[in-house]
Amino acid sequence: MANVLILGAGVMGSALAVPAADNGHAVRLVGTHLDREIVATLKRPGGIHPKLDAPLPGSVEPLDIGQLARSHVEAADAIVVGVSSPGIEWAVDRLSALMSSSKPVAFVTKGLASWGDEVRTYAETVPEALDRIPRASFIGIGGPCIARELANRWPTASVYACSDITLAERLARLMATPCYRLSASDDVTGVEACAALKNFFAIGVSAMQTRHTDAIHGGAATKNPTAAVFNQAAREMALIALHIGGRRDTAFDLAGIGDLHVTVGGGRNSRLGHALGRGRTVSAVMASELAGETVEGIDTALALGGLVRCAAPADLPLAAAIVDAVLEDAPFAFDFAHLGLREG
Amino acid sequence: MANVLILGAGVMGSALAVPAADNGHAVRLVGTHLDREIVATLKRPGGIHPKLDAPLPGSVEPLDIGQLARSHVEAADAIVVGVSSPGIEWAVDRLSALMSSSKPVAFVTKGLASWGDEVRTYAETVPEALDRIPRASFIGIGGPCIARELANRWPTASVYACSDITLAERLARLMATPCYRLSASDDVTGVEACAALKNFFAIGVSAMQTRHTDAIHGGAATKNPTAAVFNQAAREMALIALHIGGRRDTAFDLAGIGDLHVTVGGGRNSRLGHALGRGRTVSAVMASELAGETVEGIDTALALGGLVRCAAPADLPLAAAIVDAVLEDAPFAFDFAHLGLREG
Numbered sequence A, B: 001m002a003n004v005l006i007l008g009a010g011v012m013g014s015a016l017a018v019p020a021a022d023n024g025h026a027v028r029l030v031g032t033h034l035d036r037e038i039v040a041t042l043k044r045p046g047g048i049h050p051k052l053d054a055p056l057p058g059s060v061e062p063l064d065i066g067q068l069a070r071s072h073v074e075a076a077d078a079i080v081v082g083v084s085s086p087g088i089e090w091a092v093d094r095l096s097a098l099m100s101s102s103k104p105v106a107f108v109t110k111g112l113a114s115w116g117d118e119v120r121t122y123a124e125t126v127p128e129a130l131d132r133i134p135r136a137s138f139i140g141i142g143g144p145c146i147a148r149e150l151a152n153r154w155p156t157a158s159v160y161a162c163s164d165i166t167l168a169e170r171l172a173r174l175m176a177t178p179c180y181r182l183s184a185s186d187d188v189t190g191v192e193a194c195a196a197l198k199n200f201f202a203i204g205v206s207a208m209q210t211r212h213t214d215a216i217h218g219g220a221a222t223k224n225p226t227a228a229v230f231n232q233a234a235r236e237m238a239l240i241a242l243h244i245g246g247r248r249d250t251a252f253d254l255a256g257i258g259d260l261h262v263t264v265g266g267g268r269n270s271r272l273g274h275a276l277g278r279g280r281t282v283s284a285v286m287a288s289e290l291a292g293e294t295v296e297g298i299d300t301a302l303a304l305g306g307l308v309r310c311a312a313p314a315d316l317p318l319a320a321a322i323v324d325a326v327l328e329d330a331p332f333a334f335d336f337a338h339l340g341l342r343e344g
Helices: A011-022 A033-043 A070-075 A085-098 A122-129 A147-151 A165-175 A188-211 A224-244 A254-264 A268-277 A282-287 A296-310 A317-327 B011-022 B033-043 B070-075 B085-098 B122-129 B147-151 B165-175 B188-211 B224-244 B254-264 B268-277 B282-287 B296-310 B317-327
Strands: A003-007 A026-030 A060-063 A078-081 A105-107 A112-115 A118-121 A138-142 A156-161 A180-185 B003-007 B026-030 B060-063 B078-081 B105-107 B112-115 B118-121 B138-142 B156-161 B180-185
Touching: A003 A011, A003 A070, A003 A085, A011 A026, A011 A060, A011 A078, A011 A147, A011 A165, A033 A060, A070 A085, A078 A085, A085 A122, A105 A122, A112 A188, A112 A296, A118 A122, A118 A188, A118 A224, A118 A296, A122 A138, A122 A188, A138 A165, A138 A188, A138 A254, A147 B224, A156 A165, A156 A188, A156 A254, A156 B224, A165 A180, A180 A188, A188 A224, A188 A254, A188 A268, A188 A296, A188 A317, A224 A254, A224 A296, A224 A317, A224 B147, A224 B156, A224 B254, A254 A268, A254 B224, A268 A282, A268 A296, A296 A317, B003 B011, B003 B070, B003 B085, B011 B026, B011 B060, B011 B078, B011 B147, B011 B165, B033 B060, B070 B085, B078 B085, B085 B122, B105 B122, B112 B122, B112 B188, B112 B296, B118 B122, B118 B188, B118 B224, B118 B296, B122 B138, B122 B188, B138 B165, B138 B188, B138 B254, B156 B165, B156 B188, B156 B254, B165 B180, B180 B188, B188 B224, B188 B254, B188 B268, B188 B296, B188 B317, B224 B254, B224 B296, B224 B317, B254 B268, B268 B282, B268 B296, B296 B317
Parallel strands: A003 A026, A003 A078, A026 A060, A078 A105, A105 A138, A156 A180, B003 B026, B003 B078, B026 B060, B078 B105, B105 B138, B156 B180
Antiparallel strands: A112 A118, A138 A156, B112 B118, B138 B156
16 A cells, blocks of 8 residues: 555546545545635535546545645655646645655646747656656656546556656556556656647647538538548657657657547547637637636647747648647648648 | 549549549549449439549549450559459459559558468458569558548548559659648558558447446547547557558558548448447347448458467457457457556
8 A cells, every 4th residue: 555645636636536546545635726615525525526526435535735744745655746737836836845855756737838949848847846856756647538537437548657667667556447557658758748739739630520511411520631630640749749859659659649539539629629620710719618718739839839830841730730820810721732742 | 644544433443533533634433343333323424423422523434344445454554443352353353354564553452361370461462363463563542531521522641552662652643632632651561451450440449439438428438448449459550560561650640540540430340349339249230230231340350360369468459359259259348457557
């Protein structure tokens, strides 16, 4: 039995408490300042997380933000940061204040940041901000995982990545259950890059599901264009992952095509893509049906803009179309002429 | 302008006449003995192919099986065999009788054959049967292409593969249009293997779309299991393609994941998979809703049985589950415990 501390009681942090508790570990689940109501609900007997439709195992101990103490951090064999990108500063701040020794810290948070001309992953920036976890203790979590399905114990596959693969494997063995199947990778940069890129490319693939509709078949989505663009997204994820310092093949596995598959299936990035496919603009969608929502693919587009615009047009045509839609608020215009053999 | 001869006036042969004619080539479209009615329809002014919902360009010349003459074969700059696997013998027989010099012959036909312990692709067996096309003139066509969508000029991407890549590129340049985007590859074995394997694996991925339904959300399909199995299918396609003599990366491009994406979206392999996911058996489905239909993934399962059963269970667990369902008529039973880290 191990001691697992999860920061963030939103959907993903809370969902990860389920396999951890199912494996018999002592699990503490700590809410952020945004999670006060959730934690209050979870503390009541039989309390059900409002977004997971499932009670957490009785052995999970929910804690409010103010209850997190140095002793909880010290006791943890592993720490899982289960917040989305707006919560990452809070998590880094709390860990900086309370951690006094290095230990493995896993992040589900997905994001890319641009530093001048350079695009970097959280795997590179977070350990710098959090000087008590060396880069080798940063574990990135990727792969196709809708939190609600994990919490309801539907079969789910994910990948844990760490530059020291034995650490990734050790945490994966702590967390894996019969329905939470985990691979390990040492390509933490590639996994982190793909985890962010899949949100971004899901916008473009989802746009194809509404762009070319078939009037003869009652406006049904055509399938050739979507498959062509899914494939192109995989190619471009691989190129960008490589450029950022990861490996090509990571894009063609769980963190890349696997997660892209699930992300195109639903969620905010996909909803934005569907609207763009119908000819609307990002600003119009963000001012109406997605008002107030965080669409992570937009943040990724902002971070990637410079890199994409420096690339040869034939290399990243799908990325360029998404970047233009976000940065210029232009209609989404992916040109299929960019696919296939060059003229010559 | 070139002279393109297409054998087979079924959906795929007829659909390929559209980009060829759009490029200004002289196109002859020759029906098999199964296509007599289609050819008669196409010969009438404004005649619409019954399965394509689109008229063919006026410059396409439809020919009945009895009209195919040596002069048509001699005049052709390229020959496209557009039949499905039951028609391959007819096509090889006709070409053997009428061809007197080597020329590029492209095949859309997808299939694997087992020769004792060995699994071989049509790219290996057809040139042997057709001694006037050396292996280097065999071009395999793969990628996500529903014929009806190609004929209606929806954006479509495909790959033309030949061991002599300049021949693949030359034919691709003859056929490519603004909405038919073509890549070239020299991995003809890999493309042919994936073209067959994607039908086979689509059965398993489609089974996931019905196996794990979510009662809380009105029986909707869960997404994590399907994405996990889509990803696993890609991994196993790569392993099998490599084993047969192709390249791994071919499975992660148009002929592999691209075509798998479209095949899971609909068609007979997908319908069989959906039924297996609900707990039915192959024999029951083939005796009722798919009675009389050719389900190509079943033939692939028969050809692959020996290879899959010799593999380590952890390498090809999805293939093994599909093979068992076909060969033993067993309930489809994919065990997620095979995914992820081995015990240790």
